[in-house]
Amino acid sequence: MDLPDREQLKAAIFEAITSIAPEIDTADIRPDRPLRQQIDLDSFDFLNVIIRLHETLGIDIPESDYGEMQTLDGALDYLLRRCGGKAAPG
Secondary structure, three states, X not given: OXXXXXXXXXXXXXXXXXXXXXXXXXXXXXXXXXXXXXXXXXXXXXXXXXXXXXXXHOOOOOHHHHHHHOEHHHHHHHHXXXXXXXXXXX
């Protein structure tokens, strides 16, 4: 299996979010702002997003790393490191 790139990870994050909160328009998510505040996820929903990413990507995301998942950019950077993925070209 190929290592995921940033766009594939972004799609996985958005899929995880919309599986928990289908009413969310992911086009409105700003990459540098806290996700939970932007899309009104409570801690239980946020945990379900983490679980969904674990299932989709096959990687563990320990609770001690949740702080790195607060923004879309932070989550992408973290998941790229964890998956050994490739940075986006350019």
